[in-house]
Amino acid sequence: MRVPTDKEIEEAKEYLRQRLDAELSMRTNLQIVMIEAAKQIIDISYRYKISPELFRFSANRQLQEEVDAIILSLLEIIEDYTYTLAVATHEDNKDAIITCITRESYGKTFTQRAREYVDRFSKEVETAIAAGLLLNLSKDKLLSSIRQSVKTPLLNEHVQRAISKGYPIISRLGVQESFGVGRTVSSWTALSDLTEYAVAEGWMKHWELQAKACGAVGFFVMRGSSYPCNICDDEVGFHVEWDKLPPYHGHCKCFAVPVSAI
Incomplete structure (x- = not known):
């Protein structure tokens, strides 16, 4: 041989460089769409007059439905970005690539894992909003803190401040401190790993x-x-x-x- x-x-090295650029693009776009979803959820939540001490999405059925719609849209956008960047300019092999990255692996498909992680994101945003309402934060200030703490959402400065004031919002909302394979602490980490790996596989x-x-x-x-x-x-x-x-x-x-x- x-x-x-x-x-x-x-x-082969040049192909790897191009692949890594696609992975980086996935990571960048992922953060953009997650923060945009967080902004939409914050805007909606602040319109409802729910007591800060009792705030949760399920406190109002219409609020929960609106949040669910945003999370479903987020999932669809993430899937679309992932499939687009996994295929890139290789349209001649599109079907084989999509079949590859959407296959069942270790008992779950790409979509099933992504769904779990965007649901986790919803809980992280719910926790941040509960803190924001308790501390009477502006929507912009709250969104900025979510952006800054995307990798460690439960250590968000306002979440921790609310807890220090005697409001156990993490336990009240039933948010796990870690989750998933490898016990990650954020939906951003889980979704980034999942989507970038899918792009690489494609x-x-x-x-x-x-x-x-x-x-x-x-x-x-x-x-x-x-x-x-x-x-x-x-x-x-x-x-x-x-x-x-x-x-x-x-x-x-x-x-x-x-x-x-x-």
Whole structure:
């Protein structure tokens, strides 16, 4: 089996760079749409005259329905961004890419996981709004704090201040301190990991199909970063099993160089 040429290695590296740009775009757009959803929910919630000490979305059926509609829309937007960036310019393999990233994995589909995480986001925003009402915050000030604490929403300065004043809003609203595989502490982290990984998988599915169409019989995996990772180290080398393509974990920067028989 021949060794990949320098040209082939550089082409694989360039493909990785483009893939990472798509992942970064996913992360950027995800934060934008989540903050916009939070703004809409804040605007709606502040219109209802619910006692701050008792505030929760379910305190008013119409409020709950409006919030649910925003969360459903958020889910649909996140799915659309993910599918669009996973396919990118590889329209010829669109169906195979979408099938790949929406498949069931470890008992759940992409949509099922995303639904869990946007529901979690709803609880995080509900908690922040409860704090905002208790502290008589402006909508803009509350939204700014949500943006700043997106990675650690329960440590939001206003949530913590409300708790320090004797209002146990986290326990009252039944918000788990951590959740999901790996016990993450924010819906942002969970959704970012989920969507960026799906985008990466979509790009690598196209890479696989394109390589096979060009007669590749396998691929050579190389590290694309220097940080210590036993998982990635174990995969370096030649493979003929196409299900062994990177990414091997979230934010994996290994790249694969297709190898032909000649």
